[in-house]
């Protein structure tokens with residue numbers, strides 16, 4: 001609604017004003033916004049860039065949403081990994097909670113594929129997926145499941161993957177009965193992250209796909225993958241028996257010498 005957008009513009013000005021008064025930071029721009037947060041680029045005195053992520057003002061009185069936002073802060077404070085933004089401070093602006101974290105200065109896989117037209121071969125796609133799985137193993141070892149590993153949340157910086165947006169992350173539950181999982185995306189264990197990795201890998205593989213038939217078919221028919229890659233994907237996507245852990249998935253990434 002137009003008046004809500006207007007009030008968010010006013011809120012952006014309040015954030016710029018708040019940062020303007022801060023002795024160590026200057027305001028650069030609004031980076032973007034999602035369902036819950038608005039993210040701003042800010043800079044410190046030594047020209048290092050940071051992101052200030054703030055709960056959207058329209059949610060500032062919703063207890064559940066505030067709780068969710070605080071959970072994101074709590075999880076980021078718990079993990080200390082080189083490919084996850086470090087959180088530096090927290091506070092509130094006009095009653096909306098915010099936190100300041102490292103800026104990941106790279107490109108998301110959404111930008112790489114859909115804006116830059118990057119194409120990934122099967123071998124490259126598997127190598128990238130293997131690197132992502134290494135990071136997921138560490139996250140799970142820290143007791144965290146991300147649960148939103150989509151292409152806009154995975155960035156590439158000098159050949160290194162980085163993961164952002166822990167808004168749906170939760171603590172890893174060790175004892176979950178697989179038959180009780182109704183939606184793999186929401187599972188509180190490795191099943192969720194591996195399911196997203198399956199979709200991530202499909203995006204990479206489709207980047208190099210040229211349709212030869214008019215009619216859309218299932219990925220298994222369209223992509224014409226080597227059988228071990230198809231089986232690997234089907235296990236990630238829980239079409240076949242799922243992997244028992246991210247480590248097992250990592251160990252099962254098919255390798256090709258050519």
Ligand SMILES: Nc1ncnc2c1ncn2[C@@H]1O[C@H](COP(=O)(O)OP(=O)(O)OP(=O)(O)O)[C@@H](O)[C@H]1O
Nearest residue numbers: 031032033034035036037039085102103104165167
């Ligand atoms: N640490 C970061 N480094 C670089 N860019 C970031 C960082 N955090 C967020 N962004 C960018 O800022 C924009 C908004 O991020 P945000 O996390 O608020 O969006 P979202 O994932 O849609 O949010 P929400 O969790 O509220 O649904 C996105 O374009 C995202 O790529």
